[in-house]
Structure formats: structure tokens, C-alpha cells
Amino acid sequence: MQYNTQKKKLVLPEYGRNIQNMVDHCVLIKDPEERKKCAYTVIDIMGNMFPHLRDVNNFKHILWDHLAIMSDFKLEIDYPYEVITPEELYTVPGHLDYSRPTMKYRHYGKIMEQMIKIAADMNDEDDKKDHLLKMLVSQMKRSYTQWNKEADDEKIFHDLYELSDGKIKMSIDTHSIPDVKLNNSRDKLKNIKYQRKK
Secondary structure, X not given: OOOHHHOOOOOOHHHHXXXXXXXXXXXXXXXXXXXXXXXXXXXXXXXXHOHHHOOOOOHHHHHHHXXXXXXXXXXXXXXXXXXXXXXXXXXXXXXXXXXXXXXXXXXXXXXXXXXXXXXXXXXXXXHHHHHXXXXXXXXXXXXXXXXXXXXXXXXXXXXXXXXOOOOOOOOOOOOOOOOOOOOOHHHHHHHHHHHHHO
């Protein structure tokens, strides 16, 4: 008895060894018409194995691609579709560049850094600048608290000074940042459970 592990490795194991044997048989048929009939029969059987995928776009095209792959591209017939080539199958895909913007402090985010630059260029006497700075330091504290248990106002002001290239100078002597409450889903669940016990 010969185990499957001792047999030829299946190219597409999801179709099983019997389908692979049918494909191998089709390749060996000498008569072109008989070979074509055999190929269509194998495609029908392959399609019946996955009836839930029939609504998928290009399902038949995918099956013909699989047939070509399983035959090691040796099945010589007129395919109804333009099937995949060995070059397309084995070519390494091109490198995909991901956007990795440079940030001094990643926990604040790139948009926050951009907004700080805008605030730094605003006129000091502008009321909008004062309002924007209050929102910025509040958001910075919120972002900082997400990664650290406690947010020190002095640290926030120091980071703001650095990110603004020294244009915005705030200190704990003249400014304060209100405490920020984070929406903690675990705390919400605890409160719900506690209320139910009552």
C-alpha cells in the first residue's frame, strides 16, 4: 500500500487526488477533440465541488486557471478564457510602499503635528489661536493618556514647545489643562453589571 505522503505532491490539494488524476489523464489524450471534451468534463466536476462559489465573479475563469495550473501548463486545448501563464504565476509581486510619515511623537499623530504648525504660525493676538491651543493641548493630553496612566501637564507643554519648533511656549504657571476622561469600554461594562445587581 502506498500512502498519500509517498505520492506526487498535489498542486491544488483542495480538489483532491482524483481530480488531479483526471487532469493528468486529459494531458495524455492524443486526440484534440477528446482532450477538449475531457477538459470540459473535469471543469464541470470541479465546479460541482464548490457550488457555493458559483455566484462569485469569474468563477468559470478561475476554474480554467486552476486546470492550467494543475496540468503544469501542459494541457494543449483552446481555452475559452485567457488563462494564467507560468510567468504570471511565479513572478514575485512588486514592492508596495506604505505611507510611514516621520513623527517625533507617534502617540499624538501626524495630523496633530500639522495643526500645531498651523497654530504656531498664527498671530499671537488672535482669539482663534488661543481657542485652538486649548483644544490642541486637551487632545494631546487625551492621546497621551491612552498610552500612559498619568498625563503630566508639564510634559504636554514641553512636547508642544518641541513640536512647534519653540514658537509656542506654555507653562504650568500660566496655563492648566482640564482632566480628560477616556471612554473605557471595560468600565462601562462594569457599571452595567453593577446596575443589574441592584
